[in-house]
Amino acid sequence: MISKQQLMKDILIDSHYVKDWLKFARLKDSTKKNQLTYLRKFERFIIEQSEEVLEEVDFNKFYFYEDAGEFGPIDPLFIDEYFERSYEDLTDHGQYINICTIKGFFTFLKDMDLIATNPVTLISNTFYKPVRRDRSLSNDQCNKLMLAANELEPFTKQYAVLFLLEITCGLRAKELVMLKKSQIDFQRKCIFINRGQKTSKNTVFMHSTLCQALYEYINHPHWLTWSNGKDREIFFLNNKPLNYQKLRNVLDSIVNKAKMEIGLTPHQLRHTMARLMFESGIDIILIQRQLRHKRIATTFRYLPPSTSLTEYMEKNAIEI
Numbered sequence: 161m162i163s164k165q166q167l168m169k170d171i172l173i174d175s176h177y178v179k180d181w182l183k184f185a186r187l188k189d190s191t192k193k194n195q196l197t198y199l200r201k202f203e204r205f206i207i208e209q210s211e212e213v214l215e216e217v218d219f220n221k222f223y224f225y226e227d228a229g230e231f232g233p234i235d236p237l238f239i240d241e242y243f244e245r246s247y248e249d250l251t252d253h254g255q256y257i258n259i260c261t262i263k264g265f266f267t268f269l270k271d272m273d274l275i276a277t278n279p280v281t282l283i284s285n286t287f288y289k290p291v292r293r294d295r296s297l298s299n300d301q302c303n304k305l306m307l308a309a310n311e312l313e314p315f316t317k318q319y320a321v322l323f324l325l326e327i328t329c330g331l332r333a334k335e336l337v338m339l340k341k342s343q344i345d346f347q348r349k350c351i352f353i354n355r356g357q358k359t360s361k362n363t364v365f366m367h368s369t370l371c372q373a374l375y376e377y378i379n380h381p382h383w384l385t386w387s388n389g390k391d392r393e394i395f396f397l398n399n400k401p402l403n404y405q406k407l408r409n410v411l412d413s414i415v416n417k418a419k420m421e422i423g424l425t426p427h428q429l430r431h432t433m434a435r436l437m438f439e440s441g442i443d444i445i446l447i448q449r450q451l452r453h454k455r456i457a458t459t460f461r462y463l464p465p466s467t468s469l470t471e472y473m474e475k476n477a478i479e480i
Contacts, residue, residue: 170203171203171206171207171214171215171216171217172199172200172202172203172206172217173196173199173200173203175216175217176274177217177219177265177269177274178196178199180269180272180274181265181268181269184268184272185264185268187264194257195257195261195264195265198257198258198261198262199261199262199265201246201258202242202262205242205245205246208334209238209333209334209404209405210404219233219234219269219274219275219279220233220275220276221233222234222235222238223235223405223408224405233275233276233277233279234275234279235279236279236280236281236282236283236423237408237423237424237425238279239262239266239279239280239283240283240425241333241425241426241427242262243255243258243259243262243283244295244425244427245427246258247458247461248453248458259283262280263280263283266278266279266280267280293465294431294435294464294465295427295428295431295462296428296431296432296434296435296436296462297327297424297428297429297432301420301422302327302432302436304418304420305323305414305415305418305420305424306320306323306324307418308414308415308417308418309322309323309414309417311417312413312414312417315382316377316380316382316383317373317376317377318377318383318395319410319413319414320373321370321373321374321377322336322395322410323414323429324369324370324373325366325370325374326426326429326430326432326433327429327432327433327436328366328367328369328370328433328436329351329364329365329366329370329433329450330364330429330430330433330434330450330451331351331353331364331430332426332427332430333404333407333426333427334404335353336395336402336407336426337393337395337401337402337403337404337406337407338393338401339351339393339394339395340391340392340393340394341378341387341391341392341394342391344374344378344394346371346374346375349365349366349367349368349371350363350364350365350366351363351364351365351366353452362452364450364452365450374394377394378394386399395407397410407426408425408426411424411425411426412424430451430462431462433450433451434447434450434451434459434462434463435462435463435464437450438463438464439464444456444459444460444463447459447462447463
């Protein structure tokens with residue numbers, strides 16, 4: 161069976177966007193060749209986030225909002241999440257080139273009137289000499305959003321369970337939307353993670369409060385009707401599993417219900433989990449395990465900016 165990745169191979173690289181960039185951008189051929197490597201990374205991220213096989217990429221109609229019945233353009237939150245994700249794989253210099261490439265590419269598309277809005281206008285490149293910034297939600301923001309999630313969907317409490325799971329387990333977006341009942345072990349209070357992008361088989365641990373909330377949710381008549389005795393996705397909307405866009409829509413709905421003027425991505429909730437664990441006095445090694453990072457240096461990017469990696473390494477006599 162042909163995979164989605166194979167069917168959508170080169171969906172960006174073969175697009176009119178890249179063809180025009182290659183033809184008209186005022187860059188050396190060697191620079192374009194190098195930057196194509198980073199555009200391919202961005203293409204892979206687009207494919208990973210897409211739940212359907214797309215014939216072409218359209219940055220002006222990147223999202224479809226079912227409630228409004230209209231399309232929306234690619235936005236800064238999608239770009240920001242891509243940069244966050246790629247920072248786990250790239251060196252500081254590599255991320256610097258990555259951001260320069262994406263910023264230059266979208267700026268070119270806007271200058272050529274190929275896109276209506278530029279999603280990278282407000283994104284600055286701070287990664288050559290990295291400046292860590294706190295992307296996590298504050299405790300007050302978490303409380304307001306949790307109340308809003310409960311009010312928004314009080315019947316099954318699906319939104320509240322989803323939000324609680326994210327700020328305590330920190331699943332990646334794809335892992336969350338693909339999560340199934342069979343992956344949850346209530347006896348051991350853990351979730352077996354084996355589905356989603358960038359995922360190797362591993363476990364994350366659940367707080368007792370989440371265990372209770374999640375158990376009640378999947379035993380609710382509404383969820384039992386949805387699952388029909390099968391191993392189905394935990395979260396769904398309109399009788400279909402969530403996808404990345406629907407997850408973003410859910411988070412937007414919670415933010416709007418809370419009357420907060422913030423942009424909220426799934427990855428910010430992952431940062432929030434790390435901060436909450438750190439401020440609870442949990443050792444950074446355990447936070448690294450919960451986030452499932454290969455390098456502890458990556459985990460430090462999720463902690464408050466005042467946290468010193470060098471001091472931690474010297475104190476614990478371990479290597480990065």
